[in-house]
Amino acid sequence: MTTSQLTEQIHLKKSFLCIGLDVDIDKIPKHLLKEEDPIFAFNKAIIDATHQLVVAYKPNLAFYEAQGIKGFQALKKTIDYLNENHPEIFTIADAKRGDIGNTSGMYAKAFFEDLNFDSVTVAPYMGKDSVEPFLAYENKHTILLALTSNEGAFDFQTQSFDGEELYKKVIKTSKDWNNGQNLMYVVGATKAEHLREIRHLIPESFLLVPGVGAQGGSLEEVCKFGMNRKVGLLVNASRAVIYASEDENFAEAAATEAKKLQQEMASYL
């Protein structure tokens, strides 16, 4: 999927919403536990109820890995279901991987070839050769952590680095890597005041913005400071949408929450 196709979808659906499929077996409605694959059943119901309101889904790998082989199978079924039924939807493996080049190449194979995600989140700490194996894939997308939504972002990311914050150094340096112009970046909604400066550094890049909803970020501020002339935003909500209800109507409740976010988004487009 190309970024132009993603932008088309955003305008078509009047939405730049991404739903985080961070599925915790302890939090899904109890009636699903009798299903053969409760996590996939949950995801399928959420996708069926929300796919017209969103342009992206983002499973976080940790939630699937915590379920062992069953979790891996649920993830595989989820991405296959999306690719077969909704190829127009952008898929993000939120994996935050990164290793020496030889090894990052293995992760790239896992996410881009075997699972066939459109994109993967990658951590920058190990530098250029840990990210370039992901960037080598055409029409696949590497989403680099820049400024994350958690408290710990202040430990290193916002610390000054010879007069410049580390997250800015990461953004500037990464633009020069092979195919670096294709990078997208993670910028937390909880750090919306930083978005203006980030937009100055990367006016054209897509930003994946987590932290709206359960983590307290404001959609209005994200749009005010983060939107570019092609929109250039994917705003993620996870818990606030997928756990809107614990009852049998959980998927409709999720769609209601997603619809609220989509309508607010439409007002900013």
Add this chain to the structure above:
Amino acid sequence: MTTSQLTEQIHLKKSFLCIGLDVDIDKIPKHLLKEEDPIFAFNKAIIDATHQLVVAYKPNLAFYEAQGIKGFQALKKTIDYLNENHPEIFTIADAKRGDIGNTSGMYAKAFFEDLNFDSVTVAPYMGKDSVEPFLAYENKHTILLALTSNEGAFDFQTQSFDGEELYKKVIKTSKDWNNGQNLMYVVGATKAEHLREIRHLIPESFLLVPGVGAQGGSLEEVCKFGMNRKVGLLVNASRAVIYASEDENFAEAAATEAKKLQQEMASYL
């Protein structure tokens, strides 16, 4: 497993060797491909031939994830085989994970509870709350990336951070996290000249040192600058040991390479 037990094993075996089980299906001897689970068959043969020479094994997750469900099953069989037959051997999930607290907790569950590894490698970019969920486990060990063995380490890790390199800032800051005194650190053998300064900052901590062998690091220099009064080192070799031969005698060839390293280690103890 406690660090005291690990130190006892080091003295008993006169070895601080860790073998990286970074198993690429395209590189293992061809005769194994007819086995039901070629990757596990390879690992089992390597473990059976080398377990008296090493104190740790370190599967890198990327190589298993690149094989999908079969890879996950091979990993599970490998860690179960180690825990059942060699509980005295320290096991490292080389996963380089790290996410917001809620999510890092899921990764900690995956590696410490479900798979029952003794330790996991973790990336520091997202700060305190991304690492503390791992540190909350008693007698499990969190190995934080400090200064990695690849070229990309020079992109950010060695850059100056208000007069101090980022990797030093990571080490100093992380010591103050909850249970931070239990952290181990990854320090690449290819950066041996930095080990003296690192030892000054963390005289007591275990260091996991990759990059000896295929990546060109020198064991002598690592020991000269990195060893403390309790040894405090785990030196990893992967490709140079496990791919020593492509023939049916691959396990014996791996043991021969491991023995050379162990004997050199014994001379420094």
